[in-house]
Amino acid sequence: MSDTAEPTDRPSPAPQKSPLKRRVLIGVGVLVGIVLLYYIGGATIPRWWAQRIGDQVDGSITAGIALGLFYGFVFTFLPLFVLTFALRRRRSWRARAWLVGLAVLLALPNLFTLGIVIGNSSAAHAGERTLDVRAPDFRGATLVGAIIGAAAVIGLRYLLMSRRRSKQREASLRGELKSRDDATVVAPSDPES
Numbered sequence: 001m002s003d004t005a006e007p008t009d010r011p012s013p014a015p016q017k018s019p020l021k022r023r024v025l026i027g028v029g030v031l032v033g034i035v036l037l038y039y040i041g042g043a044t045i046p047r048w049w050a051q052r053i054g055d056q057v058d059g060s061i062t063a064g065i066a067l068g069l070f071y072g073f074v075f076t077f078l079p080l081f082v083l084t085f086a087l088r089r090r091r092s093w094r095a096r097a098w099l100v101g102l103a104v105l106l107a108l109p110n111l112f113t114l115g116i117v118i119g120n121s122s123a124a125h126a127g128e129r130t131l132d133v134r135a136p137d138f139r140g141a142t143l144v145g146a147i148i149g150a151a152a153v154i155g156l157r158y159l160l161m162s163r164r165r166s167k168q169r170e171a172s173l174r175g176e177l178k179s180r181d182d183a184t185v186v187a188p189s190d191p192e193s
Contacts, residue, residue, distance in 0.1 A: 050130035060136075069142075073145040073152070075108075086100050
């Protein structure tokens, strides 16, 4: 036998990219994707959303007000209520991120309407004209519904917090009462007096 090593036909392993480079490349790719989606969405979403609302309202002032109140209330109340759970102390960062993402997803109808109202692009102006003709009073009713929804979340959180405080106070008073009862010993009555 010879002491020389026999050559193998195995290819040498390819050099691996460092995890930092991979993360940077993924981050840059995600950022470029977000910017592209922003510009594409900014050019198409206001027109599309105004057409969807116009189809639902179909020129009726009553339907515009009712649908605006509904969209404003529901799609403000639900995201804010979800956000109150995201802000609790006992949540992990991953759970908080998922809850914030869910809240943004739930708020999209109001964000689309807000984009039409405050947008200055040609798509936003086209959306405003569509809403003026096909969905009268929708935008104003959406604002009113959003204010009512935010007030409802604040009121609900106040009720839940005051209920928790009153239960804690009740438990504290019960404990204090029990400790007084345990400390108070009934003195036996003296028959000679």
